[in-house]
Amino acid sequence: MSARAWRVRLTPYAMILPGWLWLAIFFVVPTVSMLSVSTMTGDDLNGFKQTWHFSTYSDAWSQYHTPIVRSLEYGLIATAICLVIGYPVAYWIAVRGGRYKSTLLFLLLLPFFVSFVIRTQSWEFMLDDHGMVLGVLRTFHLIGPLHFLHILPSDGQILQTSTAVIGGLVYNFLPFTVLPIYVALERIEPALLEAAGDLYANKVAAFRKVTLPLSLPGVFAAVLLTFVPVSSDFVNATILGGKGQTMVGNIIQTQYFTNLNFPMAASLSFILMGILLVGIFLYARVLGTEDALEMAAA
Amino acid sequence: MTALAGPRVEEPVNDGRRNPPRRRRRRGWLLPLWGWLVILWLASPIVVMIVFGFNNVPNAKTNSVKWKGFTFKWYGHIFDFGDLTDAIQNSITIALATTAIAIVLGTLMGVALGKYRFRGNGSVNLLLFANIAAPEVVLGAALLSMFLALNIQRGYLTILLAHVMFSIAYVVVTVRARMAGMDPALEEAARDLGAGPITTFFRITLPIIMPGVLAGGLLAFALSIDDYIITSFNNGSTQTFPLWVYGAAQRTGGSVPPQVNVMGTLIFAFGVLVAVGVAVSSRKKV
Numbered sequence: 086m087s088a089r090a091w092r093v094r095l096t097p098y099a100m101i102l103p104g105w106l107w108l109a110i111f112f113v114v115p116t117v118s119m120l121s122v123s124t125m126t127g128d129d130l131n132g133f134k135q136t137w138h139f140s141t142y143s144d145a146w147s148q149y150h151t152p153i154v155r156s157l158e159y160g161l162i163a164t165a166i167c168l169v170i171g172y173p174v175a176y177w178i179a180v181r182g183g184r185y186k187s188t189l190l191f192l193l194l195l196p197f198f199v200s201f202v203i204r205t206q207s208w209e210f211m212l213d214d215h216g217m218v219l220g221v222l223r224t225f226h227l228i229g230p231l232h233f234l235h236i237l238p239s240d241g242q243i244l245q246t247s248t249a250v251i252g253g254l255v256y257n258f259l260p261f262t263v264l265p266i267y268v269a270l271e272r273i274e275p276a277l278l279e280a281a282g283d284l285y286a287n288k289v290a291a292f293r294k295v296t297l298p299l300s301l302p303g304v305f306a307a308v309l310l311t312f313v314p315v316s317s318d319f320v321n322a323t324i325l326g327g328k329g330q331t332m333v334g335n336i337i338q339t340q341y342f343t344n345l346n347f348p349m350a351a352s353l354s355f356i357l358m359g360i361l362l363v364g365i366f367l368y369a370r371v372l373g374t375e376d377a378l379e380m381a382a383a
Numbered sequence: 384m385t386a387l388a389g390p391r392v393e394e395p396v397n398d399g400r401r402n403p404p405r406r407r408r409r410r411g412w413l414l415p416l417w418g419w420l421v422i423l424w425l426a427s428p429i430v431v432m433i434v435f436g437f438n439n440v441p442n443a444k445t446n447s448v449k450w451k452g453f454t455f456k457w458y459g460h461i462f463d464f465g466d467l468t469d470a471i472q473n474s475i476t477i478a479l480a481t482t483a484i485a486i487v488l489g490t491l492m493g494v495a496l497g498k499y500r501f502r503g504n505g506s507v508n509l510l511l512f513a514n515i516a517a518p519e520v521v522l523g524a525a526l527l528s529m530f531l532a533l534n535i536q537r538g539y540l541t542i543l544l545a546h547v548m549f550s551i552a553y554v555v556v557t558v559r560a561r562m563a564g565m566d567p568a569l570e571e572a573a574r575d576l577g578a579g580p581i582t583t584f585f586r587i588t589l590p591i592i593m594p595g596v597l598a599g600g601l602l603a604f605a606l607s608i609d610d611y612i613i614t615s616f617n618n619g620s621t622q623t624f625p626l627w628v629y630g631a632a633q634r635t636g637g638s639v640p641p642q643v644n645v646m647g648t649l650i651f652a653f654g655v656l657v658a659v660g661v662a663v664s665s666r667k668k669v
Contacts, residue, residue: 101495319520
């Protein structure tokens with residue numbers, strides 16, 4: 086081959102290389118390095134040695150299965166609430182938005198212009214025992230009914246309850262649910278709905294037979310993009326929750342920085358990632374197609 | 384996010400004749416009501432943040448959940464806390480550097496993936512997907528493991544390395560989407576007219592994919608200045624704005640100094656202005 090032909094063939098690799106190297110060094114290598122740390126033993130003073138001590142994983146599970154299960158539970162609940170709240174919003178913007186689509190999307194994304202931590206802290210401020218949300222609830226005598234529905238404790242405190250943490254998670258990750266569903270709905274050819282109408286489908290049937298199935302790849306991506314960050318979040322649990330709302334992210338952080346038990350922290354990280362990977366895989370087998378994975382990547 | 388990057392989709396032709404406006408208006412007020420309620424709910428903590436930046440509390444250390452009257456004084460005392468000022472400086476410089484590096488690396492990757500078919504592009508896509516899909520806590524913890532294993536001092540530089548790592552993929556995705564919509568004949572025409580590959584890239588390809596590059600850059604900036612989780616694993620003793628706020632909220636049991644509200648408000652206003660500016664200028668070009 087001529088020098089020129091070689092150059093043309095190598096061009097894409099040369100363009101990929103710098104970014105690929107960055108990801109290899111600061112993403113792939115660290116992940117492998119954490120995998121090796123997870124089976125080490127030792128302590129911070131004398132250093133850690135590789136002893137292939139796999140039982141750290143079972144210790145991690147037996148000690149911390151409560152926060153792990155709680156993280157998945159919060160993840161499932163928050164994702165379900167996000168879907169229920171978010172699907173109609175995505176539908177509204179995509180189908181009824183008309184020429185205001187971009188403006189409405191922009192309004193939906195406004196929270197991203199304020200730091201995630203500040204938004205969560207702002208919720209803590211609003212949900213404070215003397216704050217405005219409880220003030221409104223008291224004025225309208227809503228604490229009793231909410232307690233009856235097991236949403237609030239009887240003393241009418243919101244902070245340090247699961248309600249506050251799940252509420253914060255839903256708040257922070259809702260845009261991640263709406264956007265992929267919006268993209269899927271937006272792609273639906275209006276002619277398809279007209280065809281359904283011409284074939285005597287009423288609005289409900291047209292939605293059920295055309296719109297809903299065609300939006301499923303978006304829903305798939307939305308679940309993925311919401312569930313993964315929600316179940317591994319620990320900021321909401323720290324700021325809005327109390328001792329009873331600890332999530333696996335909190336434990337990983339404590340193990341690294343307070344207990345200096347690096348193998349335990351690494352094992353917990355891999356248990357979390359393993360559960361999420363298996364979950365995503367099963368979920369993709371049951372519901373998804375390659376199309377859906379592509380949507381998630383975009 | 385995708386909304387900023389995607390090519391503008393033509394609105395469907397309004398079939399006003401077949402659906403007279405009166406009928407259309409009667410149909411479904413529930414959906415818009417729901418949508419506006421959700422948008423209001425999403426905006427509520429921002430409104431609270433802005434309003435309580437004007438709260439006339441006596442003590443600069445903490446804000447109060449009760450309204451104490453209107454004041455501008457916190458805008459005059461933004462820089463009262465030296466470490467908060469340092470933190471915000473770190474956040475801004477790290478976000479700018481992250482944006483610059485991620486734009487260069489991500490655009491190169493995005494153009495290559497959008498333009499060429501080559502062996503191994505599947506694995507590159509998988510790497511990018513894994514990077515976006517991996518939980519932040521795992522990304523942060525993994526980097527920390529490596530820094531600990533190699534005895535690397537954590538600080539400003541390690542935060543920057545981490546931020547570029549989680550931003551590249553987003554730039555790639557937005558640039559690749561823009562690249563996919565580009566007509567390859569334009570580049571060929573430039574080559575036929577005697578332009579070299581470098582000239583073609585800067586005179587033809589780059590201007591066409593610019594909206595994708597800008598959207599990717601904005602995303603990188605926003606992700607970097609906002610990040611808490613990954614940064615908290617790799618910061619050492621260096622503070623960023625979100626870390627400082629988190630620390631202050633932990634120390635005082637919820638309330639942060641009003642200066643935080645002021646800085647949050649200014650960043651919010653600046654971000655909105657830039658985004659609106661980019662949106663308006665790209666609309667003009669199209």
